[in-house]
Amino acid sequence: MLALTFLPLLCSAVGTQCDISGAQISLPSNQTALVAPSEGPSFIGVAIGVQNYTCASTGTWTNVGAVAELFDISCLYGTPEFSTIQEIAFNVWKLLPPATPIQEIISFLEPYKASFVLGQHYFVTSPSGTGLSPKWDFTSGILAENPEAFVIAAKVGDIPAPTGSPDVDWLSLDNVEGDLAKQVFRVSTVNGDAPTSCTPGSSPISVKYAATYCEPTVSLRHFHILT
Ligand SMILES: *[C@@H]1O[C@H](CO)[C@@H](O)[C@H](O)[C@H]1NC(C)=O
Ligand SMILES: *[C@@H]1O[C@H](CO)[C@@H](O)[C@H](O)[C@H]1NC(C)=O
Numbered sequence: 254m255l256a257l258t259f260l261p262l263l264c265s266a267v268g269t270q271c272d273i274s275g276a277q278i279s280l281p282s283n284q285t286a287l288v289a290p291s292e293g294p295s296f297i298g299v300a301i302g303v304q305n306y307t308c309a310s311t312g313t314w315t316n317v318g319a320v321a322e323l324f325d326i327s328c329l330y331g332t333p334e335f336s337t338i339q340e341i342a343f344n345v346w347k348l349l350p351p352a353t354p355i356q357e358i359i360s361f362l363e364p365y366k367a368s369f370v371l372g373q374h375y376f377v378t379s380p381s382g383t384g385l386s387p388k389w390d391f392t393s394g395i396l397a398e399n400p401e402a403f404v405i406a407a408k409v410g411d412i413p414a415p416t417g418s419p420d421v422d423w424l425s426l427d428n429v430e431g432d433l434a435k436q437v438f439r440v441s442t443v444n445g446d447a448p449t450s451c452t453p454g455s456s457p458i459s460v461k462y463a464a465t466y467c468e469p470t471v472s473l474r475h476f477h478i479l480t
Pocket of ligand 2: 318
């Protein structure tokens with residue numbers, strides 16, 4: 254059942270790393286917070302997953318992390334589907350029973366070592382030792398066998414999604430650790446924002462989202478990832 258539901262997504266995303274060295278991120282022109290990289294990405298992936306929130310004492314939801322699976326869409330760059338792949342991905346993801354955790358999808362796909370799975374996005378203890386940092390980890394995906402195929406990053410730019418809430422912000426992040434990418438961009442987001450308010454004491458929530466991740470140029474190797 255899970256496999257059948259995923260078929261359209263996988264078929265559209267399937268591909269063995271097409272040349273995207275000339276790919277450009279399309280960013281809103283009326284802002285300066287996100288700066289398009291001068292070099293094309295090494296990876297462009299569509300992610301499905303959850304954004305996690307806890308209820309702060311002020312009665313607002315605070316983002317505390319995320320978990321997502323990233324699929325290679327490099328071969329879609331330049332095709333008509335490229336601009337809507339995140340919506341296709343989100344709609345498939347939304348159809349799955351609410352109780353299907355993203356971790357179950359990650360575990361389900363893991364044994365196949367499928368070339369269309371780039372890797373995973375999750376949070377780890379920050380290299381500074383305090384707080385959490387986002388990580389994009391391709392060591393069990395497309396770059397399995399390369400223990401340095403990850404990036405832990407820190408946010409440097411943030412704009413509201415041009416499509417507005419409930420689509421989560423578009424971000425740019427810079428490498429803090431790992432060889433996968435020098436930067437990561439989260440763009441073309443679908444859903445993922447928390448509701449506007451909460452009752453202090455409420456349980457944490459996970460909100461489904463999809464996004465395109467783009468990882469431009471790297472420290473040691475020239476990998477780019479579009480997330
Ligand atoms: C840019 O334009 C969008 C859409 O018109 C608008 O929602 C947004 O507030 C603008 N951003 C800035 C920084 O002016
Ligand atoms: C986010 O929530 C998911 C369950 O929905 C959980 O598996 C994951 O560990 C959480 N991660 C963080 C950083 O909160």
